[in-house]
Each structure stands twice: as C-alpha cells, then as structure tokens.
Amino acid sequence: MVAIEVNGLTKDYGNVRAIESLSFAVEDGEVFGFLGPNGAGKSTTIRTLMGFQLPTDGGATVLGHDITDRSAMIEAKRQVGYIPAEMGFDEGVTGERFLRYQASLKGDTRSEELLELFDPPMDREIGEYSTGNKRKLAVVLAFMHDPDLVIMDEPTSGLDPLMQERFYEFIRDEQAKGTTFFFSSHILSEVQKICDRVGVIRNGHLVDLEDVETLLERGGKRVSVHVAEPAEPSAFAIEGAHDVSVTGDEQSAQPTAADGSGNTQSADGGEDTSSGRDGTSVSFTYTGDYNALLEHLIGYDVLDLDIEDAPLEDVFMRFYGEVDPDREPSTVGRQADV
C-alpha cells in the first residue's frame, strides 16, 4: 500500500509553471524527504497534495483518496497531520484555546503526551509566541489526532538545535509505530538524518529519487580553513576535495598589503599584516574521508577551521548540473514504485 502516489502532477500559476509532471510514491511507514532549494516547488506540491489547490494536470492520491475529490479529501484528513510552512494560528487566542478549537475539528487523543515533549506556553496568547514556540504548537496540533500520515513543510525552521534533535527522535519513534512521513526541506543534513528515501526537486522537476545512503555520499561538507603559511590550491588536491579556492596573503613574507589579493585584514587598514593573524584561507567542498582530511590539515598551522554542510544549491550544481526548466528531466525517478 502506498501512502502518497503522485502521477504526472503539474501546477501552473497563470503563466508560471510551478511544478511539472511530478511522479513518485511514498510507501507506507517510510520517512520520505522532499528536498530542494527555496522556490523549487516543494510547497506547491504539498499544498496540492493537501487539496488546498487543484492540479493543472495529472493527479495524486493521499491514503488512497483522490486529491481532486473534496469529500474524499475530508475523509483522508482524518488520518493526516499537517505542519504548514507558515503557521497561521490565530494571534489573539491562547495556545490552549486554539488547541481546543483544533481538537473540536479533528479530535484529540494524545495532546497531553505531546505537550510534555514539546511544551509551548499554552496559557499565553499565540501572538506573543516566538517562531520556535509556534513550531512546537504546530507539532502538537499535527499529531494530536494520532494520524497515519504526516505532511510537513519545512517543519524544523525556527526550532533551536536541541528541539530539532528532539523532533528527529520523535519522528523516529513515530515511524517505529507505523506513521508515514512526507516532508520538505532545503537542508541536506536534516534529510540525511531521518529519511529513508529522498526525492530531489529543482525548478519544478523531480531530478532524482534515491535512498539516503546514496545521497549521503553525495552531500559533502563545506570546509573553510585558515592557515598561517602560504598555500597553493594544488596543495589541497586531496581525494574528495572539490572546487578548491585559495584567498589571502599568498606571499606573506612580503610586508606590503598591496598584493591585491582581497585579504580582509589588509583592507581593514591599520592591521599589522606581518602579525601572526596573517595567512591563507582555503575553502573547498569535501566528500572524502574525514580522517584523511584531518591528517592532511595536521601538516599546517591551522588558525581557524569551519566545517559545515555544503549549501544545497552547490551540491545540486555539482551532481545534477543546471536544469533547464523548459526541458523534461532526463534523469531517473519518473516512477518511484520499485
């Protein structure tokens, strides 16, 4: 049984084609990540699946219900939880009052338990909530009727890292109980952490559909290292490093700042360029083994080191190249049921 089946789904907004011929399926009990940069068509897909808008072409089913059939979708929503990107909760009422309202509409079997895990200030007015608190309330509201399928549009934006971890853990627990998840994200590491499979969307097209291990290999980190000594790009041509770029004072022996390298310290004026803070900035995307990277770095006098997730757009450029929105995607993933 499939929880969500999408078949050639297309949605135009006037002259703008937001999504085109999307086809994939989300299996029962899996956590499916819908990954893409901002503006790729993730929200359009989700809003169409929720029945907020009708597709221009193609169709889809949610828990077996046709998304274009309004009364069928009412049935479907008894078993669907939804976390919207924009949390449009009434600002003028307390969290408690709003929760009671939502409970009257869809039922409430577990809000107490959820409020212990995620604890938004229920007796305060929602208008006073921070984004993080609104997120917590959104999670409680999405799960309070114990849904079989939860659709989430960028659910962790605005949650602090600790709460994000709690949320990921919660998703794993829920999945173990059989709940299916479909959620969008533009953060690769998030998708890597909790998803079984990932659909990659770009410019309204599904460009790839793969399991998360494959994606893990493709992700990579953005490494920025500041070393004291001069370095050539070729010195960082280690395995797994891509797009190496070197900036900074490559001839640090020269005391003059007129080397035109764009070194920020020399541009500041008044900075002593011969001080120990001078050096070379090297940055690259790294997809190789971390031990190899650290062993390589040990040969340098490292002044600063920053390793973070590679921006999604970089990853996409590297692996999928430019996608012409007017062209049919040539890659895999036209049909997902394997």
Add this chain to the structure above:
Amino acid sequence: MTLDVLRYEGEHRLKSALGISVAFTLLAMLFVATAPLVTTNVAASAQFKQIMTELPQPFIEAFGLQSMTSLEGLLAGEFYTLMWAVFFGIYLAYSAAGSVRGDIDEDRMDVLLANPISRTTILVETFLSLLVPVLVASVITPAAIYVGTLFIEPSIAVEELIMVHVLSIPYLLCCGAIGLVLSVLLNDKDTAQNAAIGVLFALYLLQSFIPVTDYGWLANIAPMSYFDANAILLEGTYDFTSAGILLAATLVLMAVSQFRFTRMDIQ
C-alpha cells in the same frame, strides 16, 4: 454539523459585538434625550411649519422632515435609517469581506483546511458568526432605548420597537452576504473590505436619490429599499415580503460565495 467553526468565530466576534452595541446605545440615547426638545420646540415652531409648507414634497421625504414631530419619527428617520441601517450594514459587510479573505491572506485558512471539514461548512459558519454582533446589538440597543424613554415625556410603542429590530435582521444579513461575496471574489483583504464599504455606500445613495429620477426601478437592487423603519415605527406596518426578499437575496449571495470558494485555489 457540530458548529465548531461558528462557535469559535462567534466567540471572536463577541468583543466587537459589545463595542458596537455600546456605540449604538450611546447614539440612541442622544436621540432619546434630545427628543422632547426637538419634537416640542423645533417641530412645533412657526418657522418649521412654514418650511414644511414651502418645501417640495420629495425633499421633505428625502430628509425625513415630517417625522421630526415625534420620538418614533426621530428614531425611524434618523437613527434606524441612517445609523442602524447604513452604518451597521457597512460594518457587517466590512467584517464579512475581511473574514474568508483575511483567513487566506494570513495563512489561517491552511490550518483550518488541514482538518476534516468541508469548505462549505467553513464558509457558512463563518458567515453565520455575523449573527453574534447582529443579535447582541439588536437586544441591547432597543432595551436601552426602552429604558431611556421611561425618563422622558414621550413614550415608545414596545412592539414596534422590537419589530424594527426583528425586521432589520434579514437586511443586516444581506449586507453581510454582500461582503462575503467580495471576500471570495477579490484577491486581497484590504481590497475586499474597501470594496464592501464602497458598494454599500453606493447602494445607499442609489436608494436615496434614484427614486425621484426616471430610473427609479434601479433602487430595487439596494437592500435598503426592503427595510423601511418609518413604516414600522410610524405606521406599525410590517412588511414580511420585503424581509423574505432580503433573506432570499442573502441565500443567493451565499450560494455564489460557496460556488466560488469551493473551487478556488488557496494560495
């Protein structure tokens, strides 16, 4: 149907309903308090009588001058025709125009539609929540007027006072329904609300001034033509046919709104 949306939205309207009621009560008190002065001194004066004989008849009617000789006339000609019918009508149209469109603009509609609830239910119950200000003001205002008249010389016929409110309800709902249609037809909350004010005011002007022209029949499209406070308060005649027409118009406008709302994309 458990009316959850109606109960929630109605609760939201309670505060403004009380505010509206207080405002109307104060206005009505102004009329009641000045009534003895106006009806005895002004209306009985020689100048006033002279004006009444010199002015053309349509003019006297347009300004409700003949009604200035009694408390009922004052209330009917000024308070109920202008304050209650026009301003309350505009307020309800304005509120209704902001309701659905406002929920869409501020992303509340997504949260609501994520629940197992039909769009028709949402629309109908949101509209019916307008009954809260209508009913609250329709109880408080006449009650206050009645109590007020206990302290002045001219008294007021209670039955007619109640009936003017009862028969104004279909009229007020019709004004709200005009706002509801604008709410689902226009793409922006402010536009819908401004349009509601404009349409209602235009209809009022149409009803006031077009009857003396050759296109008098055009006044029939204005809901104000179907609510005549003068006839109720001065003559004690209740026009239930007109009330029926207003209710029918309300239902037609709701059907148009429903047709549109159930088919539109929520973006």
